[in-house]
Amino acid sequence: MTSPPAVAPLGVGDPIAIGPYTLRGRIGAGGMGMVYLATDPTGAPVAVKVIRPEMAEDPTFRNRFRREVAAARRVPRFCTAAVRDADPDGHPPYLVTDYVSGPTLSQAVRHQPLTGADLDQLAITIATALTMIHSVGVVHRDLKPGNVLMGPTGARVIDFGIATAHDMTVIHTQQAGTPEYMAPEAFTTGTPSPAMDIWAWGAVLLFAATRHPPFPPEPAATLPHRICHQQPDHLHRLHEPLRSAVTAAMAKTPAARPTAAELYQQLTGPAPIPSTPTRSGTTATSWIPDTQPPHPWPGPPAPVAPPLLPRPRARRPRTIAIAAVTVAAVAVAATVVAVTLIRHPTRTLTADQRITAARTLTAAASTTTDPALAARLAVAAWHLDPTNSTPALISATAGRLPATAETAHAGPVTTVALTPDGQTLATSSKDHTARLWSIRDPDHPVPVATLPHAAAVTAISINAAGTLATTGSEDQTLHLWNIHDPAAPTDAGTYTLTARPIAVLFDPTGPRLVVSASNGQLLVLDITDPAHLTTLATIHAHTTAFTAAFIPHTNTVITVGGDSAIRLWDLSNPATPTPIGRITPTVIPTNLAITADGRTLATSNFDGTMSLWDIHDPANPAALTTLHPPDNTTPDITQGTGSFTIRLQGMADAVAFNPAGTLLSAGDDTGTVRLWNITNPHNVTPSATLHAHTAAIEDLIFTRDGTHLITAGDDSTARIWNITPESLYQRTCATPTGQLTPDEWRHILPHTPYQTPCPTVSPRN
Structure with missing residues (x-):
């Protein structure tokens, strides 16, 4: 398991408090300001982004910052570091988000690239996050490996349209972003669009698979030309269907790129499409609405990462020797509400399909507020993949079943x-x-x-x-x-x-x-x-x-x-x-x-x-x-x-x-x-x-x-x-409501044939 990144000490010129938050160290810096690790009044850790003074003096920037904070609050928290607090009118303006403990994607692949299911999981997670971000009217504009956190509950996309709005390090353009991950049109137009994020998605996936950006960054003066006229490096190192999805995402013409929801569909099967516009050319210049956007589509499942497993010790101390239940860390995904149901003939799933479906069911079990449904979801996941779903099964069922x-x-x-x-x-x-x-x-x-x-x-x-x-x-x-x-x-x-x-x-x-x-x-x-x-x-x-x-x-x-x-x-x-x-x-x-x-x-x-x-x-x-x-x-x-x-x-x-x-x-x-x-x-x-x-x-x-x-x-x-x-x-399956029904299954896994979670129990419908 990768360790969280180091936090640098505060510098001589750094404040020691912002509003009610006590600053503890530096997490990083962007063109727009500094990001600090801080604690709130209860002692809980948070990330505080403090805007640079010269930008805070610009009324236009403050207005945009205010709109972006409002939009960020609408993005579901499982996609990103959730907004906890903000004061866009403060001196200085600041934004407070959850502190996600984990390395960036850049740090996570420093010694070894992602492969196989891990790479697939990252691709689907980021596609899901972009679907949710775009559906509430936000364009990220700086999706890059440094803005993907490999947190304890899976990858999260951070800093969309806020923390690094002006984090620009290349000449020839005033478009916000990081040059190696910017789309061709970013060098010729100042209008951000969701299609730019789709290009960046492909570039980030190539980096994760190779540890190199898709275009050589040096010399910097010719990088825009390479991005606009050459094909990205290393596409051949991706497996299908990921290779085709990345190729489509990095099409030179914005209109030829799929939406985030279409990417998800290409990688996993049919998925609903958000009602908000997502293609280039269909939005206003900032693509951040001043009014409330349409109700966001709940989105496809965002695979998340290793969770948990029980363990105990006693009132009066004692030590316990040897042996125990061995439980692997489990990869989980966020819950999904399907609008379109595709029925398949019943068939046996492959090993990879079982693992993928189990991850999605596990994620849904961890997010639902219905304990009985959580138990059914966990049972279904464990039936498909006992090794990786054991923690979720214990979490969802041990607390519901009475003591033996x-x-x-x-x-x-x-x-x-x-x-x-x-x-x-x-x-x-x-x-x-x-x-x-x-x-x-x-x-x-x-x-x-x-x-x-x-x-x-x-x-x-x-x-x-x-x-x-x-x-x-x-x-x-x-x-x-x-x-x-x-x-x-x-x-x-x-x-x-x-x-x-x-x-x-x-x-x-x-x-x-x-x-x-x-x-x-x-x-x-x-x-x-x-x-x-x-x-x-x-x-x-x-x-x-x-x-x-x-x-x-x-x-x-x-x-x-x-x-x-x-x-x-x-x-x-x-x-x-x-x-x-x-x-x-x-x-x-x-x-x-x-x-x-x-x-x-x-x-x-x-x-x-x-x-x-x-x-x-x-x-x-x-x-x-x-x-x-x-x-x-x-x-x-x-x-x-x-x-x-x-x-x-x-x-x-x-x-x-x-x-x-x-x-x-x-x-x-x-x-x-x-x-x-x-x-x-x-x-x-x-x-x-x-x-x-x-x-x-x-x-x-x-x-x-x-x-x-x-x-x-x-x-x-x-x-x-x-x-x-x-x-x-066995005990959960033996209860009258212990088995996930076909309808509940299709609600979570619309593209996967129903697998009876408790083979000895007839499924309810």
Whole structure:
């Protein structure tokens, strides 16, 4: 996955704020002004384009800028960086858009050109964006590789008619644009038209396929002649039908070029044509109307790129070893409403057709506001392309289907733990019990034993051998249990503390127990003889303790406290724990989780955020990237390298990684669980939302094989969620409304024969 471009520091002459936006760095410069990365008053990242003073003094320019801002607001946000705010009458005038995290096309192909399906996807995406832009009366005028962002949700066309209106670097013409991607008529007329954008579309596709512009840019003085009289280079390197589409798009005569919608139709099949004029010679000089244009045609699907996949971690910290669900990043597309339906005889699709159709269905599932329809679309996509559509299936169905099973207590469930073989689940509760459950069949847990206490049980842990459990209670006692036979556990010993145990941990390297107590103390206990525990060390780690966890396969413990500190301790010598590292977050953390490889720490925080830290060198922990609403995919550089932040609805109570460390999950005090794909921690994408409980989430954990998620809540239940794609597919298909109907299919894929998503279910119509 390509990394987002670097952001340059502010220069000496740069402002530090524009309106309510705080500037953080330079994204780029154009002939019209400077583009900055900034944060809005909530801390969310945005792009702010500030107009140059000399242009701001021109009343004609301000009027045109005002019209262009109004037109830009009408372009659907999936095509471009959506406009958030603008002040064309300000001093200076400025425009605020979404900040799209991703490299430009120029940067993305720096080392390797696009080929095959990736090139096809880019072609269709840009054709779709141009269809939408032209349909609301806007001409881009500077479509080039630098104005195509390869964002986390796919390619987006930016800066149409606004940011680079005067970004001109060649002589012989006053037409706006970048010479290598300008149409022949741009050198002879000042009238912009959609046909110029179509030419640029072909030029951009040639660049993506070859890493070279279609005409040699040097010498610059003869470039207009080459564009007007010679054929573009490298057309032979394109495959069909892309070669024919690019050849037509780069016709010397504007009237001979197809419209954007016709390009889409040539590449994918029949598509509706927008009602607004799109060919050269049919528009006014600026082609930006002062009045509201006709209602824009919804357009063909815009393929988008890799999203997401779930992952979880727990209320009280724990690490999860080995194996998990492996899910590929999925390419998605934006939803389409078809006006013209072309019926084909039913036939089997080729492998490429299945993948393309699955991408379109996945995109539609991600954009619809109807959860039931989203599930049907995701099921249809998964049926066509299980490998790439798994994330969409989980996102659309796991939150709709009820938990496979649940275990009930008479009071809030505080923590959950698993034996190393994954066959026994332990739960603790404020109902004064801990309980053991057989989950050999996770869909049907069976209660096997109850561990009674005199007060609420706040913590539970199981040793690496799966033979010993420990529980902590609000009466300041610690209990050890022999669970070699989970159906017949025995009390192996009780230890009285001076404060309430918050977290209890078995030392993975020896017969020791580590206890994080409510008074901020960290205790190291020798459990060689469980009936007679002895204290090896007591350290005052925090003013108030929240939780603690071992870094897997090490002697290092991480503690979290109410003093807003995260501390790392070396327990190589258990009698003398040594502090080796410290993290000082800006928000008080409440819980933590560590990946199985011991390289990444996640904390949940009081303000509803989560933070990620690189701890591969425990003595020098480092913050990772930052993410803020609304789309949870944009890095925030307000803290330099930043901490990775995801904001939940309420206070974050639990956080967890899946066994592979590719998924992050968090539960909040509203009972909601959210999951993110963190395969690339610098490009985190949301995966699924589970409305798991009716009260706060206290803990969550994945099963050892990663097929199920277990959540514990204040509604007195622990719930087991089956997130296996095959199971979700079968369970959704088995519901009365689980299969996409032929009419719904044709609405999304008018040119593709209907494929029954659930072969064992008769399709509804």
